[in-house]
Amino acid sequence: MSVPPIIGVLALQGDTAEHLRVLDGLGVPGTPVLRPEHIDEVHGLIIPGGESTTMAKLAVRYELMEPLRKHVGEGLPVYGTCAGMIMLADRILDGIEGQQSIGGIDMTVRRNAFGRQTESFEAQVDIEDTDGGPLDAVFIRAPWVEAVGDRVRVLGKIAHGERTGRIVAVRQGALLATSFHPELTGDTRIHRLFVDMVKGQA
Amino acid sequence: MSAQNLETATVANANTAPNSAESTVGTTRVKRGMAEQLKNGVIMDVVTPEQAKIAEDAGAVAVMALERVPADIRKDGGVARMSDPDMIDGIIEAVSIPVMAKARIGHFVEAQVLESLGVDFIDESEVLTPADEAHHIDKWAFTVPFVCGATSIGEALRRIAEGAAMIRSKGEAGTGNVVEATRHMRAIRSEIRRLGTLDETELFDAAKEVRAPYDIVKEVARLGKLPVPLFSAGGVATPADAAMMRQLGAESVFVGSGIFKSGDPAKRADAIVQAVLHYNDPSVIAKVSRGLGTAMVGINLDDLDETERYAGRGW
Numbered sequence: 001m002s003v004p005p006i007i008g009v010l011a012l013q014g015d016t017a018e019h020l021r022v023l024d025g026l027g028v029p030g031t032p033v034l035r036p037e038h039i040d041e042v043h044g045l046i047i048p049g050g051e052s053t054t055m056a057k058l059a060v061r062y063e064l065m066e067p068l069r070k071h072v073g074e075g076l077p078v079y080g081t082c083a084g085m086i087m088l089a090d091r092i093l094d095g096i097e098g099q100q101s102i103g104g105i106d107m108t109v110r111r112n113a114f115g116r117q118t119e120s121f122e123a124q125v126d127i128e129d130t131d132g133g134p135l136d137a138v139f140i141r142a143p144w145v146e147a148v149g150d151r152v153r154v155l156g157k158i159a160h161g162e163r164t165g166r167i168v169a170v171r172q173g174a175l176l177a178t179s180f181h182p183e184l185t186g187d188t189r190i191h192r193l194f195v196d197m198v199k200g201q202a
Numbered sequence: 203m204s205a206q207n208l209e210t211a212t213v214a215n216a217n218t219a220p221n222s223a224e225s226t227v228g229t230t231r232v233k234r235g236m237a238e239q240l241k242n243g244v245i246m247d248v249v250t251p252e253q254a255k256i257a258e259d260a261g262a263v264a265v266m267a268l269e270r271v272p273a274d275i276r277k278d279g280g281v282a283r284m285s286d287p288d289m290i291d292g293i294i295e296a297v298s299i300p301v302m303a304k305a306r307i308g309h310f311v312e313a314q315v316l317e318s319l320g321v322d323f324i325d326e327s328e329v330l331t332p333a334d335e336a337h338h339i340d341k342w343a344f345t346v347p348f349v350c351g352a353t354s355i356g357e358a359l360r361r362i363a364e365g366a367a368m369i370r371s372k373g374e375a376g377t378g379n380v381v382e383a384t385r386h387m388r389a390i391r392s393e394i395r396r397l398g399t400l401d402e403t404e405l406f407d408a409a410k411e412v413r414a415p416y417d418i419v420k421e422v423a424r425l426g427k428l429p430v431p432l433f434s435a436g437g438v439a440t441p442a443d444a445a446m447m448r449q450l451g452a453e454s455v456f457v458g459s460g461i462f463k464s465g466d467p468a469k470r471a472d473a474i475v476q477a478v479l480h481y482n483d484p485s486v487i488a489k490v491s492r493g494l495g496t497a498m499v500g501i502n503l504d505d506l507d508e509t510e511r512y513a514g515r516g517w
Contacts (some may be wrong), residue, residue, distance in 0.1 A: 005505055011242065012479065013242045014238075014239040014242060016241070016242065017241065017453075034480075051263045051299055051300065053258070053261045054262070068293070073356075082239070094298075102404065113296070116322055117300065117321075117347065118320060118322075118324065118346050120232045122226050123226075138231050140235050140236050141300070181235055
């Protein structure tokens with residue numbers, strides 16, 4: 001792709017603006033996605049952090065869930081952070097009754113696994129597929145990945161401390177998900193990886 | 203480097219990165235990051251677990267647990283304090299979205315209690331009776347993030363200097379009258395724009411004028427926004443109110459008495475959630491405004507004595 005791809009950021013709820021700001025900094029055109037027809041106009045989609053139960057409810061209520069599933073099924077590259085990771089999970093633990101997800105990544109994600117806000121934290125994460133050493137990562141009422149299927153590649157685990165070894169970054173084909181929020185730290189490596197995925201270069 | 207780009211870099215540099223191996227809780231990034239996650243979402247006042255469930259089902263991003271909504275605090279009079287821990291526990295049990303609770307201005311022990319209960323955010327709120335006439339809570343001392351009310355840029359920046367991770371307009375809570383929230387949003391946003399036009403020398407004077415630390419004044423001038431999310435609160439009662447606050451620059455809204463003092467709370471809650479999302483689309487606001495039943499009656503502010511106004515509380 002010679003022209004830069006357009007990357008949408010789901011705008012139902014959460015820190016959509018922060019992801020758009022990172023994309024802008026990388027010189028990649030970004031656009032908020034709020035209506036089903038917006039999805040047709042993008043080459044890749046980011047599902048931001050936020051409250052996953054609220055986001056899922058609104059996606060169903062405003063008829064975005066089915067179009068999102070359809071596009072994921074057809075191979076649209078999607079990157080989910082935190083709530084976005086939960087949205088991409090085939091199976092959710094500790095969700096609300098009947099919580100829906102888009103699905104697509106063969107994994108079981110435990111919602112709020114690290115605890116409530118007073119237990120939210122920063123930690124270093126070792127990430128495959130990126131250069132430059134471990135990432136400083138911000139976890140906010142964050143999920144972790146409890147189990148993955150054969151097709152899922154684990155990209156990142158917490159590197160130190162009591163939470164060492166928890167899976168917090170995964171990839172399956174065109175789908176990427178992290179428990180943490182690279183949009184909050186100024187470290188653009190994960191976003192650059194996703195842009196390369198959208199371009200078909202990673 | 204574009205302004206947006208700079209902003210991302212600032213957030214990264216302004217805050218302490220974890221120093222090596224240890225993971226850390228309660229950092230500025232973790233607190234402000236939590237506030238960022240609430241954007242585009244509606245935070246609703248609830249007084250019972252049942253109301254909390256209704257709010258959650260309607261699409262609230264968080265609930266504010268309190269004993270009485272501001273309209274009732276007004277009616278009842280007397281000293282308004284932090285809620286009973288049993289009541290807050292009940293609401294934490296009832297929902298899985300984040301739970302906020304209010305502490306009195308300056309009452310750091312109420313805040314300590316709320317933090318120990320595991321609430322996700324504390325509102326140091328003028329709706330409760332202030333506990334200190336000179337000092338707000340030192341919010342840096344806490345792991346839990348705080349939101350504080352403001353009527354002007356100076357007030358907003360003093361609260362941020364004390365560690366607030368989110369600012370909301372004060373409005374005039376419990377009145378169902380949006381006029382004060384409008385005034386505060388316009389004042390804060392217009393002052394932010396003005397700071398952006400000043401040169402380095404003028405910014406020193408501006409900091410003195412608004413009685414806020416120079417570093418934060420300078421940061422706001424450079425970013426063209428507060429370094430934390432700005433929400434609106436106080437008197438929001440209808441979908442159109444909520445959409446107007448967003449068009450005035452609020453990143454989302456708190457709705458206090460407006461929902462559960464209305465005829466059909468579930469429907470009104472859903473309507474306000476939609477209005478916050480589609481705030482630039484009058485056809486959506488029109489659609490969700492139909493058949494909502496009675497709004498809360500509301501109070502004309504001319505009928506409120508100065509001493510009955512909450513917005514003047516805080517320093």
